[in-house]
Amino acid sequence: MTALRVLNSIFTITEFELRKLRHDYSQVFMRVIQPALWLLIFGEVFAKIRVLPNADANYLQFLTPGVLAQSVVFVAIFYGLMLVWERDMGLLHKLLSTPTPRYSIVVGKAFSAGVRSLFQAIVVLILALLIHVDLNITPLTVLGVLAIIVVSGMCFSSLSILLASLLRTRERMMGIGQAITMPLFFASSAIYPISVMPDWLKVLAQINPLSYIVDAMRALLVTGQFASLPMDLAAIVAATVIITTLASVSFSRIIS
Amino acid sequence: MSVIEVEGLTKQFGQFIAVDGITFQIEKGEIFGLLGPNGAGKTTTIRCLLTLSRPTSGTARVCGYDVQKQASRVRELCGYVPQGVSVDGDLTAYENLLFYAKLFCIPGDVRKQRISEILGFMQLDDRANDLVKTYSGGMMRRLEVGQALLNRPGALFLDEPSIGLDPVSKRAIWDHVSRLRDELGFAVLITTHDMYEADQLCDRIAIMNGGKIAVIGSPAELKAQLGGDVLSLTSSAPDCAGVLEDLGYQLLIEPSNGAIELVAGDGEREIPRVLEALRVHGIAVEAVSLKQATLDDVFLKYAGKRIGDGEAAWRDTRAMRRAIRRLAR
Numbered sequence: 001m002t003a004l005r006v007l008n009s010i011f012t013i014t015e016f017e018l019r020k021l022r023h024d025y026s027q028v029f030m031r032v033i034q035p036a037l038w039l040l041i042f043g044e045v046f047a048k049i050r051v052l053p054n055a056d057a058n059y060l061q062f063l064t065p066g067v068l069a070q071s072v073v074f075v076a077i078f079y080g081l082m083l084v085w086e087r088d089m090g091l092l093h094k095l096l097s098t099p100t101p102r103y104s105i106v107v108g109k110a111f112s113a114g115v116r117s118l119f120q121a122i123v124v125l126i127l128a129l130l131i132h133v134d135l136n137i138t139p140l141t142v143l144g145v146l147a148i149i150v151v152s153g154m155c156f157s158s159l160s161i162l163l164a165s166l167l168r169t170r171e172r173m174m175g176i177g178q179a180i181t182m183p184l185f186f187a188s189s190a191i192y193p194i195s196v197m198p199d200w201l202k203v204l205a206q207i208n209p210l211s212y213i214v215d216a217m218r219a220l221l222v223t224g225q226f227a228s229l230p231m232d233l234a235a236i237v238a239a240t241v242i243i244t245t246l247a248s249v250s251f252s253r254i255i256s
Numbered sequence: 257m258s259v260i261e262v263e264g265l266t267k268q269f270g271q272f273i274a275v276d277g278i279t280f281q282i283e284k285g286e287i288f289g290l291l292g293p294n295g296a297g298k299t300t301t302i303r304c305l306l307t308l309s310r311p312t313s314g315t316a317r318v319c320g321y322d323v324q325k326q327a328s329r330v331r332e333l334c335g336y337v338p339q340g341v342s343v344d345g346d347l348t349a350y351e352n353l354l355f356y357a358k359l360f361c362i363p364g365d366v367r368k369q370r371i372s373e374i375l376g377f378m379q380l381d382d383r384a385n386d387l388v389k390t391y392s393g394g395m396m397r398r399l400e401v402g403q404a405l406l407n408r409p410g411a412l413f414l415d416e417p418s419i420g421l422d423p424v425s426k427r428a429i430w431d432h433v434s435r436l437r438d439e440l441g442f443a444v445l446i447t448t449h450d451m452y453e454a455d456q457l458c459d460r461i462a463i464m465n466g467g468k469i470a471v472i473g474s475p476a477e478l479k480a481q482l483g484g485d486v487l488s489l490t491s492s493a494p495d496c497a498g499v500l501e502d503l504g505y506q507l508l509i510e511p512s513n514g515a516i517e518l519v520a521g522d523g524e525r526e527i528p529r530v531l532e533a534l535r536v537h538g539i540a541v542e543a544v545s546l547k548q549a550t551l552d553d554v555f556l557k558y559a560g561k562r563i564g565d566g567e568a569a570w571r572d573t574r575a576m577r578r579a580i581r582r583l584a585r
Contacts, residue, residue: 012355089342091342091343095359097306097307097336
């Protein structure tokens with residue numbers, strides 16, 4: 001009964017987040033702008049400077065999974081802002097007064113953020129194909145990438161929910177979001193390989209979930225070397241479970 | 257058994273005591289108002305009853321269930337309209353209702369019918385498929401009340417239901433709430449700092465101040481405790497006051513600006529009687545005025561200050577209007 005109720009709540013919350021998207025899908029395109037710039041400007045320019053030590057892949061191939069991950073993470077990290085806004089309006093009080101279990105609210109919101117990021121990721125993927133980035137596109141790799149994207153969206157939106165429950169104001173959320181997006185991105189394997197980093201940064205990159213997300217997608221879309229894939233996936237799922245749990249425990253603080 | 261039973265409820269935030277050992281009961285079919293200025297502890301009381309906030313001490317039961325030990329049962333049986341806006345502007349009215357119907361696990365075959373009933377009842381059926389951000393404040397509030405009815409609650413909680421609304425929408429909300437109470441027979445708890453609202457809508461009110469309940473009673477009872485209305489007469493006849501005293505009226509001691517003031521239980525009915533009696537004695541009266549007792553006077557008596565239309569009330573109204581505008585953006 002409880003398990004059914006939890007699933008019901010998760011899917012209900014997701015369903016209605018997606019209905020909102022249907023009423024106003026312009027935001028999908030807004031969210032594509034930044035990744036498109038990374039791919040089209042940064043990628044094209046960096047491709048001219050040979051940053052990759054072993055050039056068996058070209059730079060745009062290398063960058064595409066990084067930009068896919070970036071497009072998800074940069075949006076998800078600000079997800080908590082919406083919760084703060086809903087709290088300020090009164091929506092969250094209403095939601096918390098229903099019998100819906102607290103953690104199913106967190107998981108539902110995070111899952112819906114993950115599903116929402118699918119749309120922008122698909123647009124970025126199509127964009128990459130349009131500019132002739134040579135990607136390994138099969139039904140299986142695409143499904144794998146999409147699954148990774150949903151889980152990554154959950155991971156970082158849960159992190160954002162956790163931060164929102166601790167920081168509790170829009171200003172602080174904006175501040176922390178701005179402060180951590182770039183370090184997350186640069187201390188990962190998104191735009192250059194970990195092997196070129198100084199040692200201290202390597203350590204950071206190795207505890208950064210974003211590195212594992214990018215690696216997994218890179219294995220599927222570019223290199224075709226699946227040896228480290230199970231390890232990457234395990235790291236992503238573990239990070240998501242831990243952060244979502246922390247966010248669920250902390251969530252009720254947001255209204256107090 | 258009362259629907260809501262609160263005993264010695266206390267909520268403390270650090271050193272600050274928001275609610276200080278309050279006790280009251282609300283019966284089935286009763287509209288009960290918590291009346292008081294901002295910061296009196298009204299919203300905190302509601303949050304404790306809705307299991308959103310844990311009481312520091314004391315007990316509270318809603319529909320027979322303890323808010324601390326049986327929180328999820330309580331949540332099943334409560335309808336709640338929070339302060340602010342609790343409908344999602346990016347969804348239609350129908351979707352807003354469907355969302356909560358699903359969260360309350362209302363079976364699919366009942367769901368559709370209940371939603372359309374509610375839409376009809378709240379007179380929103382013709383706009384049901386419009387996005388809520390295109391609604392007026394009054395329509396949003398009607399939808400919120402409708403949303404709170406989906407689970408057929410035994411107790412309905414309305415936190416400042418008419419704040420920020422124009423007089424017509426305010427009146428409409430009051431009508432809806434009393435009609436719902438008559439038809440569905442649940443207990444209603446509203447918080448308000450609007451004396452007039454409490455007077456018009458509530459069967460009983462509790463006046464709250466500084467976290468404590470100063471007095472509980474029906475609006476009429478509370479006003480009667482003040483001794484009734486005050487009639488003020490102006491007459492040039494020198495023996496007017498004497499005649500009135502002979503007639504058995506109790507005069508107030510310091511008649512200001514030459515007027516004679518007397519206490520009358522029910523002022524509106526007393527005026528013709530007084531005038532007739534004076535006419536019989538050949539005394540002409542130039543002017544009569546009636547000052548009826550208000551809940552504001554009651555509040556003044558029990559809380560030692562006026563609640564009225566202070567700065568704080570305006571701040572709330574502005575905040576509410578902003579919230580509605582933000583949604584409509």
